Amino acid sequence: MKPIRTSRYDIAGNGFFRVFRINLMNIFVPLGNFKRGAGLKPSLVLLFLHWFGRPLFQVLIRYERYLHKLYLKIKRHS
Amino acid sequence: MMRNTFYSLDKLIERGKHLAASCDTISFDLFDTLLIRRIHDPDVVKLPVARYISSLAGHRGINVSWQAVQKLRNQIEQQQRDETGINFDDHEACYPVFMEKTLREIFAQHYGDSLLEQVTDYELEMESRVLVPRRQLVDWLIELKSQNKRLFIISDIYLPAEHLRILANRAGLLDQVEDVISSADTFLAKASGQAFPLIEKKFNLSKASWIHIGDNPISDGLRPTEFGIQALVLKDGEEKFRKALIKRYFNYGKGRPFYRGRALQQLMLPLEGENIPRPDLYREGYNFLGPMIGAFVQHIGEECRRLGLTKLFFFSREGYTFKRVWEQCVPTLFPDGDLPEIEYLYVSRMALAGASCAHQGLTSISANIALLPPGNKDFSDIARIFQLDLRRLEPYLERHKLSSASCLSPLHQGYDQKYSVRLMELLEDAAFQNEVKTQVSEPSEALIAYLSDIGFFRHQQVGVVDIGWLGTIQRFLYDAVKHRNECPRIHGFVFGATRGIPFRDDLKNSLQGLIYDRQRFDLAASTILYARDVFEEACRAPHPTLEQYERTAEGYHLKFRTKDDITGMAEQKQDEYYAPLQQGIFDAAKSFGAASALLGYALEDYRPWFHYVLTAKLAFPRTSEVVDMRHKSHLDDFHGTNTPLKMATGNRQLWDYEPMALRFLPFLRLRLFWRHIREVIKS
Numbered sequence: 001m002k003p004i005r006t007s008r009y010d011i012a013g014n015g016f017f018r019v020f021r022i023n024l025m026n027i028f029v030p031l032g033n034f035k036r037g038a039g040l041k042p043s044l045v046l047l048f049l050h051w052f053g054r055p056l057f058q059v060l061i062r063y064e065r066y067l068h069k070l071y072l073k074i075k076r077h078s
Numbered sequence: 079m080m081r082n083t084f085y086s087l088d089k090l091i092e093r094g095k096h097l098a099a100s101c102d103t104i105s106f107d108l109f110d111t112l113l114i115r116r117i118h119d120p121d122v123v124k125l126p127v128a129r130y131i132s133s134l135a136g137h138r139g140i141n142v143s144w145q146a147v148q149k150l151r152n153q154i155e156q157q158q159r160d161e162t163g164i165n166f167d168d169h170e171a172c173y174p175v176f177m178e179k180t181l182r183e184i185f186a187q188h189y190g191d192s193l194l195e196q197v198t199d200y201e202l203e204m205e206s207r208v209l210v211p212r213r214q215l216v217d218w219l220i221e222l223k224s225q226n227k228r229l230f231i232i233s234d235i236y237l238p239a240e241h242l243r244i245l246a247n248r249a250g251l252l253d254q255v256e257d258v259i260s261s262a263d264t265f266l267a268k269a270s271g272q273a274f275p276l277i278e279k280k281f282n283l284s285k286a287s288w289i290h291i292g293d294n295p296i297s298d299g300l301r302p303t304e305f306g307i308q309a310l311v312l313k314d315g316e317e318k319f320r321k322a323l324i325k326r327y328f329n330y331g332k333g334r335p336f337y338r339g340r341a342l343q344q345l346m347l348p349l350e351g352e353n354i355p356r357p358d359l360y361r362e363g364y365n366f367l368g369p370m371i372g373a374f375v376q377h378i379g380e381e382c383r384r385l386g387l388t389k390l391f392f393f394s395r396e397g398y399t400f401k402r403v404w405e406q407c408v409p410t411l412f413p414d415g416d417l418p419e420i421e422y423l424y425v426s427r428m429a430l431a432g433a434s435c436a437h438q439g440l441t442s443i444s445a446n447i448a449l450l451p452p453g454n455k456d457f458s459d460i461a462r463i464f465q466l467d468l469r470r471l472e473p474y475l476e477r478h479k480l481s482s483a484s485c486l487s488p489l490h491q492g493y494d495q496k497y498s499v500r501l502m503e504l505l506e507d508a509a510f511q512n513e514v515k516t517q518v519s520e521p522s523e524a525l526i527a528y529l530s531d532i533g534f535f536r537h538q539q540v541g542v543v544d545i546g547w548l549g550t551i552q553r554f555l556y557d558a559v560k561h562r563n564e565c566p567r568i569h570g571f572v573f574g575a576t577r578g579i580p581f582r583d584d585l586k587n588s589l590q591g592l593i594y595d596r597q598r599f600d601l602a603a604s605t606i607l608y609a610r611d612v613f614e615e616a617c618r619a620p621h622p623t624l625e626q627y628e629r630t631a632e633g634y635h636l637k638f639r640t641k642d643d644i645t646g647m648a649e650q651k652q653d654e655y656y657a658p659l660q661q662g663i664f665d666a667a668k669s670f671g672a673a674s675a676l677l678g679y680a681l682e683d684y685r686p687w688f689h690y691v692l693t694a695k696l697a698f699p700r701t702s703e704v705v706d707m708r709h710k711s712h713l714d715d716f717h718g719t720n721t722p723l724k725m726a727t728g729n730r731q732l733w734d735y736e737p738m739a740l741r742f743l744p745f746l747r748l749r750l751f752w753r754h755i756r757e758v759i760k761s
Contacts, residue, residue: 001357002355002356005347005349009319011343011422012365012366013358013365013366014366015695022693022694022698025698028699032600033686034686034690035334035336036630036686037334038333038334039330044332046323046326046330047324049319053319057316057319057322058316059315061315
């Protein structure tokens with residue numbers, strides 16, 4: 001008996017690490033048409049978020065106002 | 079007065095409880111406080127409504143894209159906000175006002191009184207499907223109610239209080255609060271702080287004993303504090319984390335189709351109090367089979383519209399599950415209706431086999447289908463399947479030097495090609511065919527009576543839905559009715575079409591496999607062949623299989639298989655074992671409807687993700703997944719009891735291995751997958 005969603009907001013029994021692993025395998029073994037697959041950058045971002053998102057956002061939320069200003073500044077200059 | 083910011087819900091509630099002891103009134107913000115949204119951006123909920131309006135307009139002959147509808151809605155809403163800003167501090171909008179204006183602009187003379195109501199109902203339905211009550215806050219709300227505190231919900235939103243009450247009621251909050259207040263009714267919002275004096279006056283409250291709780295530092299923090307109310311502001315890192323994930327899945331899906339299915343499943347995930355421990359099989363039903371069956375049913379809905387079908391029959395026992403999934407998710411996916419009537423059709427291969435011979439006799443294809451399962455060997459198996467009296471057929475067999483025990487299947491010992499040639503000669507014997515037709519005339523008449531009774535012949539085109547694999551049921555059904563002038567055009571939709579015996583499409587009968595079709599080269603989807611029985615058993619109806627159509631004085635009688643024998647009891651046991659799996663599928667269907675409507679994607683968008691899921695779960699499964707999902711017993715009346723030659727049964731499949739082998743044999747999955755690739759390429 002386990003919940004359907006893990007504490008990392010991932011799918012129980014089909015977590016993102018498995019997605020990453022199978023996509024990696026698809027490079028070496030033709031597993032099927034995944035239509036460009038998960039992609040390296042999005043995969044790494046999502047893996048990082050699933051694993052470290054909770055502590056990261058617990059810290060970032062305290063500086064949300066400053067980060068938002070910084071974000072707007074970067075957006076203006078980019 | 080002080081304004082407190084909290085970074086965890088526990089601490090906020092702890093502080094709130096402390097303050098509430100000396101207060102009479104507690105007001106809560108609704109969105110992102112009492113209720114959280116499954117999606118990161120509330121504006122995404124507007125998109126299915128725009129699609130709905132666009133399709134309603136289409137029915138009235140108005141060609142307007144959903145993007146244009148959305149743009150117009152935004153423009154009119156902004157216009158109203160600008161107008162409100164002239165007389166009020168807050169730039170608020172009111173949904174019924176700007177939506178009516180939007181609809182009048184789109185529909186012009188076609189605008190009717192019920193249109194706004196229809197659209198509003200769907201918008202509220204979509205909103206409530208994406209809203210989840212925060213368990214801890216709701217528990218506290220109930221506790222406060224029991225302490226006779228005066229509780230209010232205050233929200234700055236374009237939905238009037240009347241609509242918010244509907245949402246709060248569906249979330250189980252309405253009974254706990256005294257009233258719900260929305261800025262859309264008065265244009266006095268929390269953002270400017272003008273809502274608070276209004277509420278104080280209207281409900282005769284004392285600001286000294288009033289706490290307000292919300293998530294916005296200005297509207298729910300600064301403004302109430304300026305007014306003299308104690309304010310608690312929640313800044314929830316956990317929610318940011320959750321929304322950061324769904325936002326990325328959603329956005330990646332726009333550029334990479336692979337993530338569309340993953341975004342769907344992320345949206346379907348249960349939140350807060352919904353995420354309770356479930357049996358392993360339930361999890362597989364919800365996370366593995368549910369989304370795939372949902373997308374299968376959604377695609378059938380789209381095909382029905384494209385082809386203009388007026389009736390859709392779900393048949394065989396797997397169709398029962400598909401029908402239930404349809405009922406759960408289709409109203410949300412296709413809110414404008416415009417779908418065929420649906421009905422469950424009681425059919426089975428065994429019941430239809432005999433009737434299929436009533437007009438064309440026993441064909442070589444039918445005989446080959448009967449001899450396909452490895453357990454079937456001789457003419458007695460053919461006679462069993464087609465419900466023929468073997469005793470009366472023996473003279474014909476003898477005439478062609480055959481007996482009921484002559485081995486007709488190359489999978490069995492004693493097979494000789496000459497028997498197959500003699501069987502073909504027998505099938506060309508007109509006297510034999512006349513005898514066959516005579517023997518099966520009664521079940522055929524009963525079938526026709528049944529089909530007439532349920533209105534099968536009243537439609538020009540019908541769809542039939544089944545799990546697969548050869549399309550035998552559809553083939554037999556068509557053979558049984560194709561001689562009739564009023565026979566409708568039959569469109570078959572199956573989950574997987576393996577086409578072991580080619581299905582002959584003609585102008586009045588066609589079949590397509592939606593998740594897997596052997597006619598398309600699809601390596602990932604072909605992994606269904608690893609564990610077909612799992613899909614079959616998982617979707618099986620709880621009632622026993624239909625055995626025969628019996629002719630009666632009243633017309634017909636449906637004779638079902640008994641549950642009391644060993645096979646029936648084994649089947650019951652299997653059904654009980656798979657009950658959590660099926661429950662998972664049904665529960666997933668509800669979430670699928672809302673999530674898919676929100677994303678606006680179809681089966682083709684989800685296909686790359688399903689390819690991954692099928693490959694991961696079937697070709698590269700965890701040992702525990704195989705052990706859990708592997709069926710305990712699989713009943714198939716079509717299969718005989720003969721034992722084929724060991725060599726003829728083919729290689730052992732991954733899902734047949736023992737747990738120890740699955741766990742420890744090196745590269746087992748990879749080796750078997752290479753073999754699978756070779757087989758798929760060769761076939």
